[in-house]
Amino acid sequence: xxxxxxxxxxxxxxxxxxxxxxxxxxxxxxxxxxxxxxxxxxxxxxxxxxxxxxxxxxxxxxxxxxxxxxxxxxxxxxxxxxxxxxxxxxxxxxxxxxxxxxxxxxxxxxxxxxxxxxxxxxxxxxxxxxxxxxxxxxxxxxxxxxxxxxxxxxxxxxxxxxxxxxxxxxxxxxxxxxxxxxxxxxxxxxxxxxxxxxxxxxxxxxxxxxxxxxxxxxxxxxxxxxxxxxxxxxxxxxxxxxxxxxxxxxxxxxxxxxxxxxxxxxxxxxxxxxxxxxxxxxxxxxxxxxxxxxxxxxxxxxxxxxxxxxxxxxxx
Amino acid sequence: xxxxxxxxxxxxxxxxxxxxxxxxxxxxxxxxxxxxxxxxxxxxxxxxxxxxxxxxxxxxxxxxxxxxxxxxxxxxxxxxxxxxxxxxxxxxxxxxxxxxxxxxxxxxxxxxxxxxxxxxxxxxxxxxxxxxxxxxxxxxxxxxxxxxxxxxxxxxxxxxxxxxxxxxxxxxxxxxxxxxxxxxxxxxxxxxxxxxxxxxxxxxxxxxxxxxxxxxxxxxxxxxxxxxxxxxxxxxxxxxxxxxxxxxxxxxxxxxxxxxxxxxxxxxxxxxxxxxxxxxxxxxxxxxxxxxxxxxxxxxxxxxxxxxxxxxxxxxxxxxxxxxxxxxxxxxx
Numbered sequence: 001x002x003x004x005x006x007x008x009x010x011x012x013x014x015x016x017x018x019x020x021x022x023x024x025x026x027x028x029x030x031x032x033x034x035x036x037x038x039x040x041x042x043x044x045x046x047x048x049x050x051x052x053x054x055x056x057x058x059x060x061x062x063x064x065x066x067x068x069x070x071x072x073x074x075x076x077x078x079x080x081x082x083x084x085x086x087x088x089x090x091x092x093x094x095x096x097x098x099x100x101x102x103x104x105x106x107x108x109x110x111x112x113x114x115x116x117x118x119x120x121x122x123x124x125x126x127x128x129x130x131x132x133x134x135x136x137x138x139x140x141x142x143x144x145x146x147x148x149x150x151x152x153x154x155x156x157x158x159x160x161x162x163x164x165x166x167x168x169x170x171x172x173x174x175x176x177x178x179x180x181x182x183x184x185x186x187x188x189x190x191x192x193x194x195x196x197x198x199x200x201x202x203x204x205x206x207x208x209x210x211x212x213x214x215x216x217x218x219x220x221x222x223x224x225x226x227x228x229x230x231x232x233x234x235x236x237x238x239x240x241x242x243x244x245x246x247x248x249x250x251x252x253x254x255x256x257x258x259x260x261x262x263x264x265x266x267x268x269x270x271x272x273x274x275x276x277x278x279x280x281x282x283x284x285x286x287x288x289x290x291x292x293x294x295x296x297x298x299x300x301x302x303x304x305x306x307x308x309x310x311x312x313x314x315x316x
Numbered sequence: 317x318x319x320x321x322x323x324x325x326x327x328x329x330x331x332x333x334x335x336x337x338x339x340x341x342x343x344x345x346x347x348x349x350x351x352x353x354x355x356x357x358x359x360x361x362x363x364x365x366x367x368x369x370x371x372x373x374x375x376x377x378x379x380x381x382x383x384x385x386x387x388x389x390x391x392x393x394x395x396x397x398x399x400x401x402x403x404x405x406x407x408x409x410x411x412x413x414x415x416x417x418x419x420x421x422x423x424x425x426x427x428x429x430x431x432x433x434x435x436x437x438x439x440x441x442x443x444x445x446x447x448x449x450x451x452x453x454x455x456x457x458x459x460x461x462x463x464x465x466x467x468x469x470x471x472x473x474x475x476x477x478x479x480x481x482x483x484x485x486x487x488x489x490x491x492x493x494x495x496x497x498x499x500x501x502x503x504x505x506x507x508x509x510x511x512x513x514x515x516x517x518x519x520x521x522x523x524x525x526x527x528x529x530x531x532x533x534x535x536x537x538x539x540x541x542x543x544x545x546x547x548x549x550x551x552x553x554x555x556x557x558x559x560x561x562x563x564x565x566x567x568x569x570x571x572x573x574x575x576x577x578x579x580x581x582x583x584x585x586x587x588x589x590x591x592x593x594x595x596x597x598x599x600x601x602x603x604x605x606x607x608x609x610x611x612x613x614x615x616x617x618x619x620x621x622x623x624x625x626x627x628x629x630x631x632x633x634x635x636x637x638x639x640x641x642x643x644x645x646x647x648x649x
Binding site: 072073234235236237238239240241244257261262274275276277278279 | 342344346348351354355358359361362365370373374375376377378379387508509510513529530532533534602603
């Protein structure tokens with residue numbers, strides 16, 4: 001009897017210890033989960049607070065007129081017409097320059113480049129370029145595009161500068177996307193006698209398109225908010241006109257004069273307004289900021305949607 | 317598929333860009349320079365473009381007076397905004413590049429010294445007291461209001477001012493310390509006047525200086541200090557009237573536009589300058605600057621018509637020039 005009791009006691013004791021251990025582990029689980037949630041909330045709440053602060057100041061200013069008016073010295077008449085048109089055109093140039101160069105470089109590095117020290121050096125540099133402060137790109141652009149090539153403070157200069165800035169992002173995204181493709185796809189293509197180019201063209205690029213497009217759009221979303229490099233090339237300017245339209249009614253129907261036109265972009269217009277003495281301009285700056293944040297969010301949402309659509313069609 | 321499309325598109329783009337570069341058919345007046353003159357020029361540019369139905373276009377940049385002259389003397393801009401006269405070094409640069417210019421005073425600004433509204437012990441400041449705070453010798457030494465004037469309490473002195481690229485900085489240091497660009501370095505410097513406004517409005521012991529327009533827009537947060545030019549003179553608060561009468565000394569200063577003489581041959585630049593001199597007075601007043609008397613704009617127009625090049629200041633920084641005196645002088649180039 002005594003022995004059994006001792007046995008049960010021992011058993012109960014072990015059970016208690018075990019339960020205590022489990023409980024303590026669960027407490028740690030809970031603790032880390034709360035820390036994680038707190039860390040997450042910190043970032044999200046900061047953004048939400050900022051967004052609402054801007055919304056409270058800016059929303060009353062967001063009217064159709066705000067999008068259709070030029071900047072003005074009178075806060076209530078001022079709008080972002082030249083800024084959003086400028087941003088759109090600059091992004092167009094950026095995309096047209098960065099996509100072929102970035103995708104080309106990514107495909108080369110992943111599919112063609114021989115494995116030697118030269119390639120290693122290039123790879124390390126591409127990764128490092130992604131971390132270079134944007135103002136450095138601005139200085140490079142000022143020396144190279146504005147003065148050396150004589151492109152001036154034009155839409156073309158700004159577009160190419162921002163293209164340089166997002167090039168590493170596009171290259172890295174392209175490479176990641178290509179790496180995600182199973183080797184069996186390549187081997188299958190080669191087994192059927194496809195050349196390297198045929199494999200790349202018919203399989204690698206179509207399959208990695210989702211990843212590449214996501215990278216491009218995320219790069220563009222970063223570029224649209226960039227201020228420093230654009231200010232460096234000298235675009236901190238009052239602009240109350242639009243560039244010449246890219247299409248015209250008479251032959252040759254397309255017109256490239258807009259590329260050389262002076263311009264302004266959203267973040268610069270915002271910056272200009274925040275440095276005004278009149279209180280009313282701060283509301284304009286908030287409204288412009290709100291538009292810019294929404295533009296960025298829409299671009300990111302688009303990236304997610306495209307990735308989802310294209311991934312759905314790929315089965316392997 | 318997308319890739320195939322964009323490669324030829326990019327090639328076409330690059331080709332077209334090189335083809336289009338020389339054919340700049342747009343009529344654009346390019347202006348850059350001082351942030352102090354910017355509000356006036358911007359107002360003129362806005363009205364000008366409205367009047368010309370956007371056929372003639374104007375861009376107005378902000379690079380500071382010094383930065384503006386650098387571009388102007390490389391003939392990159394047609395007009396340069398300046399909150400101080402052109403300096404010897406800049407005259408030399410312009411001469412080397414063959415840029416001839418016409419100097420046009422367009423308005424007056426009252427450089428305003430501001431303190432925190434809670435500061436109840438400063439009723440006025442003499443130029444000598446300002447010098448005690450701002451001269452290079454004060455660096456690291458003058459840290460309390462008591463050291464500026466023994467009758468002030470022992471409150472920590474916090475200084476706010478524009479950075480060294482600014483024409484406002486050049487003028488203030490010349491007027492107060494007697495030498496342009498010579499100032500103590502241990503103060504909060506910002507090219508953005510809003511930063512200075514915020515700084516002064518948050519600290520009881522703060523003092524700062526910037527253009528009159530910024531003070532007018534922030535009167536609730538700041539207090540302007542009446543200035544005593546020299547011992548025995550009355551203290552004068554900054555105002556449009558005081559500047560016009562010439563009693564706000566030595567911190568009233570003329571602001572200028574410099575016009576490239578070659579650019580005047582272009583119809584859009586000529587018309588813009590005419591527009592500036594015709595409507596400048598009204599627009600300057602609207603953006604809180606002190607317009608020159610009507611006669612001054614008339615003299616300016618004559619200078620433009622005659623193509624009178626050069627500066628009346630001879631590349632020296634000068635303080636306390638009255639409006640009439642300014643216009644009578646003969647230009648040296």
